[in-house]
Amino acid sequence: MRRGGLRTAAFRWVVLLVLVVVWEAATRVAGSTFFPPPSTIVTRMHAMWFSGPPDALFLTDTAVENILPSLGRMAAGFAGGALAGVVLGLAVGLSARAYDYLDGVLQFLRAIPPPALVTVFLVLFGFGLRMQLAFIMFSIVWPVLLNTADGARSVEPLHLQTSQAFRLSRAELLLRVVVPSTLPKMFAGLRLALSLSLIVMVFSELLPGTTNGIGFQITDAYSTFDLPGIWAGIVLLGVLGYLLNELFLVAERRVLGWHHAAQQLAVP
Amino acid sequence: MAVQGDRREDPHVAHHVRVSAQTLSRARPASTTTRWSRRAAGALAFAALIELAGRTGLIDAEFLPPATEIVGRAVTLLADPAFLGHALTSLLAWAMGLGIAAAIAVPLGLLLGSVPIIDAAMRSVVEFLRPIPSVALIPLVALVIGTGLQLRVTLVVYASLWPILYNTMYGLRGVDPLAKESLRSYGFGPLAVLLRVSLPSSAPFITTGIRLAAGVALILTVSTEIVAGRGEGIGVFIFFAGIAVPARMADILAGVFWVGLFGVVVNALLVAAERRAFRWHHAQLGERP
Amino acid sequence: STGGSTTASAPSSAPANGGLEKTEIKVATLPAIDSAALYVAIDQGLFEKEGLEVTPQIVQASPEAIPMMLNGEIDAMFGNYVSMFAAHDKGSLKLRILAEGSRASPDSLSIMALPDSPIKAPKDLEGKTINVNVLHNFQELALTQVLKANNVDPATIKYVQVTFQNIMPSWKGGQIDAAYLGEPMVTAATASMGARKILDPASGPAAEFPISGYVSTQEWYDKNPKVAAAFQRAIHNAGKLMENNREVVAKVLPTFTQINAATAATVTFPYFSSNDNPVRLQRVADWMLEAKWLSKAIDVKTLMSPTTSG
Amino acid sequence: MLEIDNLSHVYGGGSPNAHHAIDGLNLSVAAGELLCIVGPSGCGKSTLLRSIAGLITPTGGEIRVEGTVVRQTPDNLAVVFQDYSRSLFPWMSVADNVALPLRRKNMDKRQRREAAHEALESVGLQDAGRKYPFQLSGGMQQRVAIARALAYRPTLMLMDEPFGSVDAQTREDLEDLVLKVRGHHQMTIVLITHDIDESVYVGDRVVVLSKAPAHVVGDLKVELPAPRDQISTREHPDFVHLRAEVGRLVRGHATV
Amino acid sequence: MLEIDNLSHVYGGGSPNAHHAIDGLNLSVAAGELLCIVGPSGCGKSTLLRSIAGLITPTGGEIRVEGTVVRQTPDNLAVVFQDYSRSLFPWMSVADNVALPLRRKNMDKRQRREAAHEALESVGLQDAGRKYPFQLSGGMQQRVAIARALAYRPTLMLMDEPFGSVDAQTREDLEDLVLKVRGHHQMTIVLITHDIDESVYVGDRVVVLSKAPAHVVGDLKVELPAPRDQISTREHPDFVHLRAEVGRLVRGHATV
Numbered sequence A: 001m002r003r004g005g006l007r008t009a010a011f012r013w014v015v016l017l018v019l020v021v022v023w024e025a026a027t028r029v030a031g032s033t034f035f036p037p038p039s040t041i042v043t044r045m046h047a048m049w050f051s052g053p054p055d056a057l058f059l060t061d062t063a064v065e066n067i068l069p070s071l072g073r074m075a076a077g078f079a080g081g082a083l084a085g086v087v088l089g090l091a092v093g094l095s096a097r098a099y100d101y102l103d104g105v106l107q108f109l110r111a112i113p114p115p116a117l118v119t120v121f122l123v124l125f126g127f128g129l130r131m132q133l134a135f136i137m138f139s140i141v142w143p144v145l146l147n148t149a150d151g152a153r154s155v156e157p158l159h160l161q162t163s164q165a166f167r168l169s170r171a172e173l174l175l176r177v178v179v180p181s182t183l184p185k186m187f188a189g190l191r192l193a194l195s196l197s198l199i200v201m202v203f204s205e206l207l208p209g210t211t212n213g214i215g216f217q218i219t220d221a222y223s224t225f226d227l228p229g230i231w232a233g234i235v236l237l238g239v240l241g242y243l244l245n246e247l248f249l250v251a252e253r254r255v256l257g258w259h260h261a262a263q264q265l266a267v268p
Numbered sequence B: 001m002a003v004q005g006d007r008r009e010d011p012h013v014a015h016h017v018r019v020s021a022q023t024l025s026r027a028r029p030a031s032t033t034t035r036w037s038r039r040a041a042g043a044l045a046f047a048a049l050i051e052l053a054g055r056t057g058l059i060d061a062e063f064l065p066p067a068t069e070i071v072g073r074a075v076t077l078l079a080d081p082a083f084l085g086h087a088l089t090s091l092l093a094w095a096m097g098l099g100i101a102a103a104i105a106v107p108l109g110l111l112l113g114s115v116p117i118i119d120a121a122m123r124s125v126v127e128f129l130r131p132i133p134s135v136a137l138i139p140l141v142a143l144v145i146g147t148g149l150q151l152r153v154t155l156v157v158y159a160s161l162w163p164i165l166y167n168t169m170y171g172l173r174g175v176d177p178l179a180k181e182s183l184r185s186y187g188f189g190p191l192a193v194l195l196r197v198s199l200p201s202s203a204p205f206i207t208t209g210i211r212l213a214a215g216v217a218l219i220l221t222v223s224t225e226i227v228a229g230r231g232e233g234i235g236v237f238i239f240f241a242g243i244a245v246p247a248r249m250a251d252i253l254a255g256v257f258w259v260g261l262f263g264v265v266v267n268a269l270l271v272a273a274e275r276r277a278f279r280w281h282h283a284q285l286g287e288r289p
Numbered sequence C: 001s002t003g004g005s006t007t008a009s010a011p012s013s014a015p016a017n018g019g020l021e022k023t024e025i026k027v028a029t030l031p032a033i034d035s036a037a038l039y040v041a042i043d044q045g046l047f048e049k050e051g052l053e054v055t056p057q058i059v060q061a062s063p064e065a066i067p068m069m070l071n072g073e074i075d076a077m078f079g080n081y082v083s084m085f086a087a088h089d090k091g092s093l094k095l096r097i098l099a100e101g102s103r104a105s106p107d108s109l110s111i112m113a114l115p116d117s118p119i120k121a122p123k124d125l126e127g128k129t130i131n132v133n134v135l136h137n138f139q140e141l142a143l144t145q146v147l148k149a150n151n152v153d154p155a156t157i158k159y160v161q162v163t164f165q166n167i168m169p170s171w172k173g174g175q176i177d178a179a180y181l182g183e184p185m186v187t188a189a190t191a192s193m194g195a196r197k198i199l200d201p202a203s204g205p206a207a208e209f210p211i212s213g214y215v216s217t218q219e220w221y222d223k224n225p226k227v228a229a230a231f232q233r234a235i236h237n238a239g240k241l242m243e244n245n246r247e248v249v250a251k252v253l254p255t256f257t258q259i260n261a262a263t264a265a266t267v268t269f270p271y272f273s274s275n276d277n278p279v280r281l282q283r284v285a286d287w288m289l290e291a292k293w294l295s296k297a298i299d300v301k302t303l304m305s306p307t308t309s310g
Numbered sequence D, E: 001m002l003e004i005d006n007l008s009h010v011y012g013g014g015s016p017n018a019h020h021a022i023d024g025l026n027l028s029v030a031a032g033e034l035l036c037i038v039g040p041s042g043c044g045k046s047t048l049l050r051s052i053a054g055l056i057t058p059t060g061g062e063i064r065v066e067g068t069v070v071r072q073t074p075d076n077l078a079v080v081f082q083d084y085s086r087s088l089f090p091w092m093s094v095a096d097n098v099a100l101p102l103r104r105k106n107m108d109k110r111q112r113r114e115a116a117h118e119a120l121e122s123v124g125l126q127d128a129g130r131k132y133p134f135q136l137s138g139g140m141q142q143r144v145a146i147a148r149a150l151a152y153r154p155t156l157m158l159m160d161e162p163f164g165s166v167d168a169q170t171r172e173d174l175e176d177l178v179l180k181v182r183g184h185h186q187m188t189i190v191l192i193t194h195d196i197d198e199s200v201y202v203g204d205r206v207v208v209l210s211k212a213p214a215h216v217v218g219d220l221k222v223e224l225p226a227p228r229d230q231i232s233t234r235e236h237p238d239f240v241h242l243r244a245e246v247g248r249l250v251r252g253h254a255t256v
């Protein structure tokens, strides 16, 4: 098991390394200013963010002023959106009544392109952090909500009947039966929402009143057509996304251990 | 102790417990009329909220016009051939984007979810690509494949790929191993097991992914049009309404209204299709087919 | 002034298709008053007279047009110099300026305050928040110079990026202290909200500040020198036409902007250039260098062609 | 304790493939009684059990538990489902599965854990508490389900073929366990089984159902000396006689 | 036909709660033989069966089917799982469930449908073909799983407590059905059961396993006159004797 895990991890890195080498070669041959080679991008990233003093973990001021606020926004937005998605998803998934009342409105809101609502958000929340958080939450809540609702609706009927027969209280039913059996699907939604929150964080930094952030740096680079700058931002987002995803998977493995173990029964 | 004892005797609490258990087992589904009137009530309440916010001056009506005004404007837009042209263009981009995304993501998800070696090889690449925002990609995509419909469709595909991909992968993981073993024991190969067991059994979850993606695709279509659209599209319509002085908020929100309504209709259709295709799933769960 | 030796040289009003490398070109423009010259030239048949058929492509912001130009979807574009110089400086684009476009005229740009605002004079702007369309662009560049000239420390100003449609709500909501407006918003804000003008960012050192122009890539220019010359003439001729004739401008505005005929009749127009002048453009590049937005100096003259109209 | 009046149930009523599972079934069970139900496969036994537990609403007739009409699950009731493996919660350890219903009782955590351990011990699974259900064999899972019901100490216990997956020896031990528990805690037990010997051995009464739609075709009082004993009881002439009697009744309604 | 050499299996090897399920088990089954396996609950019978079917890779020893070592599922094999309800596909009608494996055979659609219908008829479910599994009772689902295996006409059939959920009469009929089918189609059958009478009645040989880790503790040849008959065979003195013998062996290794 463990050794197999190590081997796949090594394999993944080898694949990645090969791809980066290919990318480097291809961009060098093509020589397009739009596609700088990865080495250029990395140099730029280093100069921009990671050439700081050791006591600041090598972060430059630019990094501290942009990356950290971005991550903070993202984390807060993700937490809020995920919580709202889980709560609403459970409500909609469990109560036919709540579903009926909310379904139409939620589906309506889900389809709305947030950029069209910037003015409304602005009027409601004002500039800056509050608006950005609202924006992130509004965008990421849907995958969590839909997947949670779906999961809550498809709890094994015999589990519900068992709970009912033993007269579990509403809270116990929810906490010990419905939520655990919804978890696998909920996690699919959360994982989507996590990467989405990174994306929407960038979007939110295009909003009026933004003065820092990774997204802000990307747009800034974009408006002056600083291609290595854009690429540096893109790669940083990729790396962050990758790391966050790995973190997420660790959490998932802890929470869904039973699920994975039970699934491994079948030889792949 | 006493409190706990009281709690157990409290008929009110007991009643609640029963209600919740009943709801969960869906013993008594409400009639269709009740359900639709509830939906209507929900929508009306939402509209009333907007109406009130505007009328009472809670929010400056210049920036959030009352619901009646928005809907009124939305209705008159229907008679505007220019708007219909915009709508049609967006619809096309949406449909193409979603279709292509599904055609790529489902097979890819099946592949990643069932062949560990490919999963291992692709995982890191996928995870690096996933968090790249489409806005950041616009100039690059525009440079490589040009602007116009293909730009929108590419971005829509890129964004709506993920919900389907992830839901397919997670769906595969939830397949009962014993069901797979059953088929395997009859000598069926991995492909047959995939197609005959894993796919149907995770199909309800995959379609949830498609439903999610349908919403994402819609958002991306219109957003891309707002940010970088040329020519036609609801997003272009919204963009131009926004740069007028003063901004034509009623137009913007009327456009939003139609987008939202379209989202509701698409979702309802997909849910109906799901219920039809996966009757076994819903019937088994005790829902009325 | 003329290119090839065997083909007939192109006089100021060449016959249709006379020796042009191509006759149909696409030009990206913005849905803003500044791009009016192109539309006037089309409307008045000035391109036709040069043997050109020009199709405008409206984009929402000029950086978007750069990839289109690089992959050949369009031939030229209308863009603001600050963005263009920055792109040129970064090496993303080998810039060629085909013709000057617009310059700020008095009152076409304005720093404004709401009637009840404590901001009365330029000095009151210190430490205040002001919107710009895009950060690090011509708005800041010009205002910085004007503030200096007015003894205001430009470093104390906090700029926030606010898209066009959100300026009004942010302003009314108190998110920005003073609004940096262009036309037609200046007119609208004065008329409907009683907003007061605090400062003209295109006055003093920044008077007639060049904002945008028609540009292409050097590569395109090398391939199509005659088209470039013909294009320049048509734009300059349109500029001349527009100098004393509001109506030709007002007539085209509703076709590509969201400005209706009534507003079009009252707004303040920018100056539309009827000739190219490297000296005034050099000012933009120099100020950018001063603001460290450029990594090295740009000699603007080398990017421009001599004026052939006349 | 339990009265069933003219019960009937139709699945999928109205639809073309409606199924009439129970028809006009009458039954009453006294407090403390252990009633065995036997009947052909698919006749409606599980349906009957589900109705008593308030898990489905029968389409006709009435069920009363301790005098009140069953609309929802009555208090102090435990069920061992036929599909035991699906009724265990895969995300909980075996011990947690057993302890879960005890939260409804006034028990603190330690008490719950002890009660769960005791119940698991009584079904021979003292070492399995920390495992997860998927790590157990079929018979072990079934015993976990039984332990869960036993630990709950219900006043009415419904068991649907509870010993179907365990070996002969364990089965006998579990039968005796049920008898013992019933005696100690004054439970009323309704037990569905296909094993005719078993029904006579553990039952105070054996009710035989007809094939679908189910109704009662036989109701035999078992008057064997208490305490029952696996060897002597099964040798008792009344046992042999009763078992033959039940066998005849069931056979008259077989399915194949 | 089937040889098992020094088989052993450890679940969760390496981890602290590893479980040694099978230890040094040897067994060989001749072609056409019907072997019954009995043993205490949780001893490792299902694990053995899964290993033979190639669904798990045992941690030690070797299994050969028709001379070739089992690495994947051998050809022409059918399994009736203990957890029958989960082994049916909920998205297919009963008839489709039964017909599905036949796709591996050279049969057209009509032939498949007919074979499925015939198999369903033989287990008494001729009317259930169009229903979905969840609309069936436990015993009916189990019979569907049996029908699926029968329709497939495997050369080696593995059955894990296949009659656990059906009534006595149906059980006898199914036992006879298995005997009949075996005779007609030259199947080799390995049948796990907890019913000692059953093991002696249907088996050519009865193997008794010890409690975990499982190994063979008894291997009895059943030499009762063929054809077997529910009444006369069970009255045969050899039957009574064998059954007592198996009972003793099993009891020596019980769990509770």
Ligand SMILES: Nc1ncnc2c1ncn2[C@@H]1O[C@H](COP(=O)(O)OP(=O)(O)OP(=O)(O)O)[C@@H](O)[C@H]1O
Pocket: A265, D134, D135, D136, D137, D138, D139, D140, D165, D166, D167, E011, E012, E019, E021, E039, E040, E041, E042, E043, E044, E045, E046, E047, E048, E082, E212
């Ligand atoms: N996936 C697993 N992980 C860990 N332990 C397991 C797993 N599957 C089975 N076991 C253990 O292996 C032992 C044998 O299980 P198996 O299912 O083979 O028993 P069995 O003989 O079929 O029992 P029964 O008659 O109750 O079905 C049991 O003690 C069980 O706890």
Ligand SMILES: Nc1ncnc2c1ncn2[C@@H]1O[C@H](COP(=O)(O)OP(=O)(O)OP(=O)(O)O)[C@@H](O)[C@H]1O
Pocket: D011, D012, D019, D021, D039, D040, D041, D042, D043, D044, D045, D046, D047, D048, D082, D212, E134, E135, E136, E137, E138, E139, E140, E165, E166, E167
């Ligand atoms: N959800 C359902 N929808 C339709 N029919 C059903 C449903 N559940 C059960 N039935 C039918 O009702 C009848 C009785 O089922 P039930 O489960 O009560 O039988 P049972 O007596 O418990 O049988 P067994 O001994 O095989 O478990 C069966 O014929 C079955 O097909």
Ligand SMILES: [Mg+2]
Pocket: D045, D046, D047, D082, D160, E137, E138, E139
């Ligand atoms: Mg049943």
Ligand SMILES: [Mg+2]
Pocket: D137, D138, D139, E045, E046, E047, E082, E160
């Ligand atoms: Mg087993």
